[in-house]
Amino acid sequence: MKYAKIALSTPINKLFTYQVPDDFQEKIAVGQRVLVPFGKKKLTGYVIELAGETDVPKLKEIEKIIDEQPVIIPSILKLSKWMSEYYLCPLGEVLASAYPSALKKPKRKQNSLPKKSDKQGGFVLTEEQSNALDSIKKDIDAEKAGIFLLFGVTGSGKTEVYVRAVQHVLEKNKQAVILVPEIGITPQIVERFKSRFNNEVAVLHSRLKPNERYLEFERILKGEVNIVIGVRSAVFAPLKNLGLIIVDEEHDSSYKQTETPKYNARDVAIMRAKLENAVCLLGSATPSLESYHKAQKGDYKILSLTERIEKRALPKVEIIDLREEFVKKGRPEIFSDVLKEAIATRLEKKEQVILFINRRGFSNFVLCRECGEVLTCRNCDVSLTFYKNKNVGKCHYCGDQKKIPELCPKCGGGSLQNFGFGTEQVETELKNYFPDAKIKRMDLESTRGRESFEDIYKAFLNQEIDILVGTQMVTKGFDFENVTLVGVISADTNLNLPDFRASERTFQLLTQVAGRAGRGEIPGEVIIQTYLPEHYAIQASREHDYKNFYAEELSFREGLNYPPFSFLTNIFIKGPNEERVKEASQKLVLSLCREKKDAKARLVILGPAEASISKIKRQYRWQIILKTNVRSFARKALVSAIERTELPKGVTIHFDIDPQGIM
Numbered sequence: 034m035k036y037a038k039i040a041l042s043t044p045i046n047k048l049f050t051y052q053v054p055d056d057f058q059e060k061i062a063v064g065q066r067v068l069v070p071f072g073k074k075k076l077t078g079y080v081i082e083l084a085g086e087t088d089v090p091k092l093k094e095i096e097k098i099i100d101e102q103p104v105i106i107p108s109i110l111k112l113s114k115w116m117s118e119y120y121l122c123p124l125g126e127v128l129a130s131a132y133p134s135a136l137k138k139p140k141r142k143q144n145s146l147p148k149k150s151d152k153q154g155g156f157v158l159t160e161e162q163s164n165a166l167d168s169i170k171k172d173i174d175a176e177k178a179g180i181f182l183l184f185g186v187t188g189s190g191k192t193e194v195y196v197r198a199v200q201h202v203l204e205k206n207k208q209a210v211i212l213v214p215e216i217g218i219t220p221q222i223v224e225r226f227k228s229r230f231n232n233e234v235a236v237l238h239s240r241l242k243p244n245e246r247y248l249e250f251e252r253i254l255k256g257e258v259n260i261v262i263g264v265r266s267a268v269f270a271p272l273k274n275l276g277l278i279i280v281d282e283e284h285d286s287s288y289k290q291t292e293t294p295k296y297n298a299r300d301v302a303i304m305r306a307k308l309e310n311a312v313c314l315l316g317s318a319t320p321s322l323e324s325y326h327k328a329q330k331g332d333y334k335i336l337s338l339t340e341r342i343e344k345r346a347l348p349k350v351e352i353i354d355l356r357e358e359f360v361k362k363g364r365p366e367i368f369s370d371v372l373k374e375a376i377a378t379r380l381e382k383k384e385q386v387i388l389f390i391n392r393r394g395f396s397n398f399v400l401c402r403e404c405g406e407v408l409t410c411r412n413c414d415v416s417l418t419f420y421k422n423k424n425v426g427k428c429h430y431c432g433d434q435k436k437i438p439e440l441c442p443k444c445g446g447g448s449l450q451n452f453g454f455g456t457e458q459v460e461t462e463l464k465n466y467f468p469d470a471k472i473k474r475m476d477l478e479s480t481r482g483r484e485s486f487e488d489i490y491k492a493f494l495n496q497e498i499d500i501l502v503g504t505q506m507v508t509k510g511f512d513f514e515n516v517t518l519v520g521v522i523s524a525d526t527n528l529n530l531p532d533f534r535a536s537e538r539t540f541q542l543l544t545q546v547a548g549r550a551g552r553g554e555i556p557g558e559v560i561i562q563t564y565l566p567e568h569y570a571i572q573a574s575r576e577h578d579y580k581n582f583y584a585e586e587l588s589f590r591e592g593l594n595y596p597p598f599s600f601l602t603n604i605f606i607k608g609p610n611e612e613r614v615k616e617a618s619q620k621l622v623l624s625l626c627r628e629k630k631d632a633k634a635r636l637v638i639l640g641p642a643e644a645s646i647s648k649i650k651r652q653y654r655w656q657i658i659l660k661t662n663v664r665s666f667a668r669k670a671l672v673s674a675i676e677r678t679e680l681p682k683g684v685t686i687h688f689d690i691d692p693q694g695i696m
């Protein structure tokens with residue numbers, strides 16, 4: 034074989050042909066990574082096909098073969114090809130995200146044997162659990178590629194069903210992947226699997242160092258493990274004999290990759306299961322509207338766990354109307370009296386408290402009281418978040434930060450003031466109210482420094498912390514028996530976003546965070562503070578009533594023809610020159626309108642419009658949204674519209690198929 038077709042991680046959507054040098058002819062194989070010259074650069078490429086002939090003249094040579102053995106197994110190659118078509122993304126970019134460049138042989142071999150703990154196992158399953166398990170087993174045995182939605186309230190024993198299903202798969206000499214959300218991959222779930230299956234488990238989480246990642250990957254590839262637990266990209270784990278793929282908290286937005294390829298690991302998992310005749314098990318207490326809708330239509334089989342283990346009560350949820358609090362006090366306060374008293378009571382009883390606030394930093398923005406100027410990022414159309422510890426304003430989009438000036442940069446006045454609040458301010462105020470309590474903050478900021486996520490997690494587990502204040506990090510997967518109070522400082526941060534998923538996100542978040550309370554023998558209590566107490570997302574989370582929420586939300590989506598009633602594609606047009614970005618957007622819409630005329634399905638084109646964040650990292654952003662009832666039409670229309678549109682210099686187009694939101 035003299036020629037190789039190679040996928041490269043470039044925005045050009047095609048394979049590139051290279052010559053195979055004579056001394057590589059014996060070694061080269063499909064699925065290997067190679068090093069090739071590309072323009073002036075050297076790139077990592079993936080060998081997709083080998084050929085004896087080619088009609089491409091003047092070829093460059095492959096410089097180096099990186100892997101002796103192929104790393105891309107045939108099933109993953111097939112899956113990646115599907116993704117490349119579905120997400121309109123070059124195969125090389127898909128493969129680059131499946132096999133991160135960190136996949137280099139580490140210099141020194143290090144051994145990380147799992148810790149063992151034997152506290153789990155041996156219970157008798159509840160009737161609901163064993164019914165669920167039986168259905169799953171049946172499909173595993175039949176190799177039927179069934180899709181299940183395990184819909185179980187928080188603490189109902191979903192994880193135990195996962196464990197037993199995995200056990201069954203192993204007994205059938207097959208293998209399993211368990212996907213967990215980005216920050217939900219607590220040591221807890223990992224330990225639970227490790228304690229049952231010992232060394233058969235490989236873990237791929239986002240905090241692994243490159244060489245740790247390599248070693249885990251190598252164990253999988255060599256067939257040394259039969260179980261892989263990991264975040265999003267673990268969906269590509271090269272297991273050769275997959276029987277089951279589990280997606281825990283299937284609704285979680287961290288399954289969606291925010292960079293190209295913007296895939297949703299849940300949807301990729303379903304496709305992988307189909308391609309390999311494996312069973313796919315989606316689990317959630319708050320399924321995404323899409324998944325529950327599919328279950329209702331009969332596309333997925335639904336398995337319900339309606340009660341908590343040992344019939345423990347779901348926590349009592351109290352809603353605090355912040356409008357009344359404001360009138361009573363005459364000024365806004367972070368903590369209502371009810372919440373303060375509840376915290377005090379728990380501290381006295383030596384029980385633990387989780388407080389959730391969906392914003393990092395000390396305050397949202399810094400504004401000049403004299404001229405109204407808001408401090409904004411110099412690269413982005415975003416206000417700076419104030420961090421009091423370091424006295425800086427930080428941009429959450431590009432990471433840029435600057436010292437907060439004494440005087441307003443616009444009018445020179447001395448009345449700069451910060452507004453709104455985030456985790457840092459909640460922590461500070463809490464320390465004023467409860468000077469003797471041990472308080473810790475858990476957010477992106479606090480877990481990056483000297484203390485890691487694991488350190489804080491362990492300290493909380495060992496009851497060395499009384500109150501844990503945190504962002505989404507504290508909402509998922511935590512199973513601490515001694516937590517009896519959960520406070521939501523402000524439930525409205527998400528509800529006010531101009532996004533069709535705002536209510537769904539809010540309901541999910543509130544239900545998840547509430548689910549952290551009362552998991553042990555002492556009943557739990559949840560206090561939710563809000564300015565919108567009558568909103569159905571908040572009302573439904575008080576009643577733990579998914580079905581009511583679902584019904585309301587579904588009719589809202591139907592009215593506006595949003596998913597699951599339509600499919601969306603979000604198109605961003607970006608560039609450093611605002612005029613050109615605008616011009617390109619208008620051209621693209623014209624081309625799309627021409628395509629629309631020929632389309633046999635419904636195709637709605639919204640825009641072009643300036644994106645709601647009109648500039649990020651010095652790139653201006655415009656936006657077009659496509660809505661359709663048949664995905665393939667939108668895809669075809671988009672591909673040919675882009676081919677026909679000549680773009681001004683410096684302008685690029687990016688798409689997001691099945692976006693999480695429209696912002």
Ligand code: ADP
Nearest residue numbers: 156157158159186187188189190191192193342
């Ligand atoms: P979920 O994943 O639905 O939140 P878990 O699987 O974590 O629920 O179960 C909640 C708790 O109940 C865990 O501590 C688990 O060990 C325990 N548990 C699960 N199933 C049973 C059972 N059948 N009998 C007794 N305890 C159980």
Ligand code: ZN
Nearest residue numbers: 410413428431
């Ligand atoms: Zn910025």
